[in-house]
Amino acid sequence: MTENNGGLDAINEAINTSHGSFHLKTVLISGLGFFTDAYDLFIIGVVVSLLSLAGWTTVDTFYKGLISSTALISAVIGAIIFGRLLDYLGRKRVYGLELAILIVGALGSAFLTPYNNVIALIAWRFILGIGIGGDYATSSTIIAEYSNTKSRGKLIGSVFSMQSFGLVAGPLVALAFMLHGIPPAITWKALLAIGAIPAAIVIYFRLKMPEPPRYTAAAKGDVHKAAKDLKEYTGIHVEVSSKDKYVVKAKWTALFKDRTFLLTLIGTMGAWFMMDWALYGNSIMSSTILSALVPSTIKGLPALIRSTEYTLLIFAGAAFPGYWIATSVLDKIGRKTIQLIGFAVMALSYALIAIGYHSIIGNISMFLALYGLSYFFIEFGPNVTTFVYPPEVFPVTTRGLGTGMSAAGGKIGAFIGTFADAIILGTDASAHLPFLFSLLAVFAVIGFALTLVLLPETKGRNLEDTSGEKRYTVKA
Template identity: 60%
Template sequence: MGNDIKNINEALDNATGKFHLKTFLTAGMGFFTDAYDLFIIGTVIAILPMVGWSLTTTDKALIGSTSLIAAVVGALTFGRLLDYLGRKAVYGLELVLLVIGAIGSALLSFKNPAVLIGWRFLLGIGIGGDYATSSVIMAEYSNIKTRGKYVGSILSMQSIGLVVSSLIALAFLLNATVIPLAYAWKILLIVGAVPPMFVIYYRRKMPEPPRYTVARGDAKKAAENLKNYTGLDVNVSGDHEKVNAPWYTLFKDRKFLITLIGTAGAWFLMDWAFYGNSIMSNDIFKFVITQTGLAGLIRSTEYSALIFTVAALPGYWLATFTLDKIGRKPIQVIGFVMLAVTYGILALFPVLDTVSHVDEFLVIYGISYFFMMFGPNVTTFVYPPEVFPVTTRGLGSGISAAGGKTGAFIGTFVDVFIIASGLSLLMTILAIFAIAATIITVLCLPEPKGRAIEEVSRESQYITTKQ
């Protein structure tokens, strides 16, 4: 590896400092909001018919899933722009779209499902952009020893968004006589615009990550940004080297293509289960509750809050703080295996999906959420920015996230219809998906633990001297 590229990368690979925390907070607040916006819509969908909206089953499916297919567009677009224009040029713009989409959804829908779907599409583009950008930027500022923890922490902010969304929704439902549901759903949506407003400025002020700048051939600017943002002082010679790995490298290099199949494929299968189950949770819990109407919605929201708090949240953070000890691949395999087991139990014993066995259902279903988080939900996010070269890292991460959100969209849209045929059918499909994802993980993905990202991504093979 060239001297300047090597020196900049090694400085960051071994660095510690407050800049890690600053980068995490700037990126992580976006993921808190992403989770809130994506999962609060399930409660909103349940409220809308109670306040005079006429919704067909297809309307409900599209309102719940449109932001996810839009996230595919956002992830691919921002991922490519991240490499083509640079990280600084686009970082923060995704949150602008998210804010506009959240406000429009709340205030400018006019009881028209098509208009609400349009605003949710814009919001989803911003969410997809956040998936492509934040993981890359955090990975490029991280060191070898704690990279998994910091990149995983960004995704794990999603756990707080999950819990907050369910608790806020529950608070409004329990106080429907104080704040009528006709206003409550609007407030629930507009809350999602508030947190990103506070971090747009800080994202726009962040300098270009030095790893990217030096890889593009500007060692002096990379050293300047490194000094200003991290306090690290590295001497560079301006030796005119760069990483020459254009976007099509991901498809021409057989190893990168296999890795891309692994990152995008595993994420696709995981997100089908995660988003389908979470956004459609009210429909799933109908199998194990007797209440209907507002009372039924309150009870299902209580169950969601319980599972998110007791099972999902600790799973996220346990994965985050053990990634650099256990490794990404073992955690992902363990998670998928346990998903296959728990979904398989619910599929083989449909009696568990009934009112008389609600406690048993909640325990097994809760275990599935724990191992989804202490497993592939965190690792599929951490993997992409670690395994692709710096000049294609945005696109590789964007394609991987797009794979995940494609699965999320299909799962959320199709699950509405699958659940109508019985919960055991859905659990059978998800168990098969978990087995397939385990095989993909074993065959296609490397182990980045304890290795520099430039080593894992084989950047040295693409270094050339700039003429």
């Protein structure tokens, strides 16, 4: 193998052309975190409904929105902090810490929240969100740096698509408790505590992972350590020379001073913002939105069970396959094409629901079909691709921050969307759903435009090319 850049090219090329079981291992170690993230974020919608049934009297419309969305706004903080730490301290030093924070938040929410104490629950959910935001920055960065060129989209997408299992697990577990007669006062605590289990299982393996060789070679200039870690973790042997040392010198300020990076960052943050408003607003508030389909004669726990069953149908029948179909074709169709298709169909389905709402609300099958269509194309579209894009389009020395800021943009949209949805829907979801879906249609159009104008196609290109870091590679 030709040794250019003192071994840096050799390390990158070895990973770009690699194949091995270590890819599956890395996907599982990273992906279990996203199973947990999805479960913890989306289960809160059911929990909020259970609190009133458990006798809580403090959960009015305002606090319902705040409980549901607090973890999302703290995820913004976690994504930016961990993103910067990834670049400043290295991946290994912080990988696993975000899950420890998540575990504390999940268990505190379940076991250290006094009866009727909304503020305590919000505080614990805030801590939980910091860990979740950190996971968005760390896991996507690490899997990208271990991925080969040919399957990079599928590998990064697979990590994120583990979210689909958490999305489905939430209503399944909730239904299991409710249908077996477990009291709401116990059920809501159990649902929150369960979210700590997958994170606890995988945290050890994250702490044992070595520094990604791409980072060690490009950011630290230590190609010998990179080659050693590559051999130990993947089994791939690379001969390197440090006769001429080359490193990537892009500072974090390059994201704002370099016009290409700045426009790309606007694109990744903006598209993720538009998508997450729809995804999280609809998913966390799904019990409220789908309660419009439940006959008015059904009240209390039976009504919550019925709306949760509808939620499970949408998540399992539409969202779940959307994740994995998108992941399987990312490297064939391309990130940009899939994201454009997703936003376009989201806009169409939301507009149809808004315009024809009063005609279709009485037809459960028709409403679920259109609503399910939007969910499928959120997943076979921007929900997967907005996660894949950021670690591909920023240099290794700013990849953590660029990815973290992109995720932060999404979680700002998720926070505003969830909180706003709770306020918009209020106590009469049926009356306000047409306005909500009209708003979501407009946001989908904006997401389409941002993607079309600002984001490149990255399929089939080496990571060092798509990230633009070659422009910042210099002799040390």
